[in-house]
Amino acid sequence: MSEPNPTPGIHHVTCVAGDPQRNIDFWVETLGLRLVKRSINQDDPSTYHFFFADAEGTPGTSMTFFPWEDLQQGKVGSGQVSRTAFRVPEGSLDYWEERFDEHDVDYDDRVERFGETVLPFRDPDGLPVELVEVEIPDDDPTVPWTEFVPETAAIRGFHSVTLWLADPDPSMDLLRTMGLEEVGTEQA
Template identity: 50%
Template sequence: MEGTLGLHHVTCLAGDPQENLDFYLGVLGLRLVKRSVNQDDPATYHLFYADRQGTPGTALTFFPYPHLPPHRLGVGQAVEVALAVPQESLGYWEARLARYGRPLERGERFGLPALLFPDPHGLPLAFTAAEGPGLPWEESPVPPEHQVRGLLGARILEREVEATLAFRVRNEAHALALRETVLAWGLRPTPLIDRFWFRSVYFREPGGVLLELATEGPGFAVDEDPEALGERLVLPPWLEGQRPAIEAALPPVRLPGKGG
């Protein structure tokens, strides 16, 4: 049986959504490929950042809660997310992050040179010199040759869950086959759940971390023009009837200005 194809996306909690947007789009230059809501808590945004077209394996997503207490590392969280950048870009990123006042240090991840720094809400990030599947986005404030190329890995502390780590599968048949394997391990996977942009099976592994098997498609362009991804609030069809209430509950956000 075919195993997973690698990471699909990594999802973490954040604080203020505007600060999250300003950093990941305005400073790191990722593209906001989907502005939606937490389907289990529609009064909360779900923000998806990725490469130009939301290629599987490039998405870092957040549930921002403006009134969260200060960040503290603990079990069940993603305690570091490693992102791939071109090796020749480490100097560029060191200068850019310093210009934006981010504390950083040089280190190593997976035997490769890396820059280590926190995001505005305390999530540790590691920009690591490595190849990745990401496609440059022409409107990014970061030059194409220096842009983030995708996810490289994530470190998690196990037991209670505060963040999801998602693995990529080809399609629904692949997800269901792996679900049977999870059942054979004596775990309790969910049915295949429709997330509209992908389909997912969730299960809690023995250490207590919630894992997700997410299909490669249909993708983020299924309900938006590829040239306009992330520019408006998008809801899955089953939440459209609640749009007025959802929009009233969400704090207003604006996309950071271009140019960097």
């Protein structure tokens, strides 16, 4: 068996939302991601599939949603992604807290995790999301969309996802097969 090619990171994350217009307004106008594609759910053609990403839809920046208005709000539990974190430039969290205040976004105090500053918040449907301040390298492949958020604060793709797992071993095996490695853990 040949060695696997390393996976460069998370390609996209898909979630469920409620009201379609509220979903677009939040992810575009509040968070500053571009609606790069509006499609349909192949398993339920009466449902939209929205793709939000950087200006060019660069892999590793795409958050996608299936909006279903009449569903009961989900609960985070074992066996799923419990929160999705995005990279933002160092020094931009003050901007984001002010923006969240202006747009009535529900957010928590900053926390330190693995030596990085994290701003946890929730989208209008209660989805846990985080912004993580990082140094953006000069050769970063993402292309910020600056229609609503300045480049100095723009989301620059995924930082990480947090998994809640009763048994992490199968997921760890898959990640190793994909060429990834564990760099740290955090107790729930």
